[in-house]
Amino acid sequence: MRSNGSAQYGEYGVAVKAIAGLAIASLALHAAVLAVTPFGIHRDEFLYFSMGNHLRLWHMDFPPAIAILGALSQRLFGHTLAAARVFPAIEGAVLIVLAALIARELGGGRFAQGFAAFAVLASPMFQRNATLFQPVVLDQICWTLALFAIARVARVRADGGDTRTPWLAFGVAIGLGLLCKFSILFLCASVLAAVLLTPMRRELLRPWPWVAVLIMLVLGSPSIAGQITLHFPVVAQMRDLDATQLVHVTAGEFIATQVLNIGPVGILVAIAGAAVMVAWNSLRTFATVSLSCILAFLLLLVLHGKPYYIGPIYPALFAAGGVALERMKWPRLPRASTAARWTVVALMGAYFVATLPVALPILSVPASAEYAAHLAGGAALRTDRGIVDKLPQDFADMLGWRAEAAALASIYHSLPTVQRREAVIVTGNYGEAGAAEFYAREFDLPPVVSSAGSFWFFGPGIRPGKVVIALGSDPADLNRGWSSVREVARLGRPWSVSEERDLPIYLATEPRMTLQQMWPSLAGHQ
Numbered sequence: 392m393r394s395n396g397s398a399q400y401g402e403y404g405v406a407v408k409a410i411a412g413l414a415i416a417s418l419a420l421h422a423a424v425l426a427v428t429p430f431g432i433h434r435d436e437f438l439y440f441s442m443g444n445h446l447r448l449w450h451m452d453f454p455p456a457i458a459i460l461g462a463l464s465q466r467l468f469g470h471t472l473a474a475a476r477v478f479p480a481i482e483g484a485v486l487i488v489l490a491a492l493i494a495r496e497l498g499g500g501r502f503a504q505g506f507a508a509f510a511v512l513a514s515p516m517f518q519r520n521a522t523l524f525q526p527v528v529l530d531q532i533c534w535t536l537a538l539f540a541i542a543r544v545a546r547v548r549a550d551g552g553d554t555r556t557p558w559l560a561f562g563v564a565i566g567l568g569l570l571c572k573f574s575i576l577f578l579c580a581s582v583l584a585a586v587l588l589t590p591m592r593r594e595l596l597r598p599w600p601w602v603a604v605l606i607m608l609v610l611g612s613p614s615i616a617g618q619i620t621l622h623f624p625v626v627a628q629m630r631d632l633d634a635t636q637l638v639h640v641t642a643g644e645f646i647a648t649q650v651l652n653i654g655p656v657g658i659l660v661a662i663a664g665a666a667v668m669v670a671w672n673s674l675r676t677f678a679t680v681s682l683s684c685i686l687a688f689l690l691l692l693v694l695h696g697k698p699y700y701i702g703p704i705y706p707a708l709f710a711a712g713g714v715a716l717e718r719m720k721w722p723r724l725p726r727a728s729t730a731a732r733w734t735v736v737a738l739m740g741a742y743f744v745a746t747l748p749v750a751l752p753i754l755s756v757p758a759s760a761e762y763a764a765h766l767a768g769g770a771a772l773r774t775d776r777g778i779v780d781k782l783p784q785d786f787a788d789m790l791g792w793r794a795e796a797a798a799l800a801s802i803y804h805s806l807p808t809v810q811r812r813e814a815v816i817v818t819g820n821y822g823e824a825g826a827a828e829f830y831a832r833e834f835d836l837p838p839v840v841s842s843a844g845s846f847w848f849f850g851p852g853i854r855p856g857k858v859v860i861a862l863g864s865d866p867a868d869l870n871r872g873w874s875s876v877r878e879v880a881r882l883g884r885p886w887s888v889s890e891e892r893d894l895p896i897y898l899a900t901e902p903r904m905t906l907q908q909m910w911p912s913l914a915g916h917q
Contacts, residue, residue: 409505410491413512414484420751421480421522425473430752430789436475436524437792437825438845440465444828445849452624452848454614456570457526464524470829475524482528483521487511489535490706496542497668497677499714502732506713507706509736510660513743515750516652516702519785522751526571527699533568534578534703537561541582542680542707545591549676555599562603566610573614573625574700577687579607585682621848628844636775637695645691648698651770653705654742656735661704664711674714684708697775749783756886759786774888782886791884791891792826795862798882799827800834802860802896810858815840815906817856817899819863822891827862840906842913856906859899863890866897872909874901 442453443461451458460478468474487508494507511517520527543557561582568575586592586600594600608615618625650658668674668681684704691701716732748754748762749771760782763771774784781787799816806814814837818824824841831839837860838852861869862882869876880896 405495406491406501406504409501410488410508413491413505413508414487417484417487417512417518417521418480420518421476421483424522424751424753425476425480428472428752429755430786431792432472432475432789432826432829433523433525433785434788434792434822434825437829438821439524439526440474441821441825441828441849442845448613449616450620451613451617452621452628452845453617454526454570454572455617456529456567457524460529461524470832476522479521479524479528482532483517486517486521486528486531486535486706489532489539490710493535493539493542493707494710494713496539496546497674497710497714499710499717503710503713503717506716506732506736507710510657510709510713510739511706513739514653514657514705515743515746516699517705518743518747519750520699520702523785527702529571530568530574531703531706533564533571533575535706536564537568537575537578537582538680538683538704538707540564541683542677544594545676545679548591548594554594554597558594558599558603559606561600562606563610565603565607569607569611569614574696577690577696577700578683578703581686581690582679582683584686585679588682589679591679624848633695637697639776640695640697642692645696645698647770649701651746652698652702654739654746656738656742657705657709660712660716660735660739661708663715664708664713667715668711671715673718674711677711680707681711752786752789756782756786756790759783760886778889780888784888787886787888788822791887792822793830794884795823795882795894796827796830796834796836798880798896799860799862800836802879802898803837804835806858810900811837813854813857815852815854815856815859817841817859817861817864819843819865820890821846823863842910847913851906851910854906856902857900859897859902861897861899863894864897866895869897869899872903873899874903875899 439457439461442451442455442458443463443465446455446458446462448455464474464478468477490507490511491504494503497503499507517531520531540557540561543560544554547554547557565575565579568578586594653661665681665685668677684707687704688701716735719728719731721728743750746766748759749766752759754762763783771783772779772781774780803811803814803816816827816837816839818827818839818841821841821844824839824843824846827836827839830836838854840851841847859869859873866876876897876899878895879898882894882896884891884894
């Protein structure tokens, strides 16, 4: 990275070497993690792989992009840890490149572009997200693309050009975002408010913003159709999320977690980036970008969103912060300006190194627990439900699933042949169901059925449930459905999340009704 002062837009090209080097460094880091990690696949990743196995593009309770990638990933990499790690690592590298391109769009030279890319690379949140097969990184990419498009609209408009292309790009970004996560709608609302609050509101008198809305709806139509045909399951999902997790997110925790996820210096750079797009004459053209980020932050703060929901605003803010650092000059102390820039880079890098063992699963399980307990007063051990656990929640959710599938297989293969032909695995949550389905081929397991979350929409299958191997189920519920219920094993997982540490496994036979008959009554278990 090299500072180029206050260069005007267009004087500098893309800092290809710096950006490519940082993107490759990110890919290399995740390849190294894949090679050394003692942790396995995350519970959420099993769910998304199962969605890929049950893909119905226009009839899903969840935006289908992650399911499409889940199906593709398993086809390319099989039922392995690599299937869960390759695409997120690539997506993380893409986010690094996009941050740098936004810096260039804001008029940044090589230092600003390289800094924006480095800031994403050195943020614990972005690196953790880039190691998990979840919609989070896809969501971050779509938000960043949309903010890039808004910056481009502002640039072209200021130059008196035709804003058609960037508006169409904005529509594509939001439409793709709807295929990933519905949280992109928070950005939509924030951009609309920011446009109305700035001179860019005149753009609403032109057709292209409205064409962008049409593109968004067409591209996002599979997600919208799924909600309509399934009677808006997202409402029930959000109600459950609010009752069990969001209720624990206070404004103070939301803000404090930003500092932990991004780093103290990174947060200061982001704040500076938001400020200069409003305060500096040379960057005020991009005030709409800044206001969109600020309003999205405030919206999620008020609504008690999870702290990582607002993560997608940071690449754009890092880009603006990089431009501010690049243009920062103290005429009487020229070397001090350069020293200040590189001090910021060094401090951000040091924070990332210090938090690396809780951002990425690189240490042994006991070492990870010990490190997290001593970092930031154990804040990394607080779960979504507001309790302090043994391990960071994402790490705990990566343990014990294959052993669980092996235990189910042991019980299944001990059954008489006639019972094996009728057997079904029933589980209490989507992690257990997804893991059993993921490892079914390896362990020759029977069909998996669950009424938890998205699995309820997959249905009860075709076997009537004459023989059920039940994991994580309430024995009282089993006794209502089967005349014979007995505990046949107990599974201990000391490092997993609390609800998975001591699991009885039951064998249920002599059903009072078929699974297909009882299925409608299980809708409330979602």
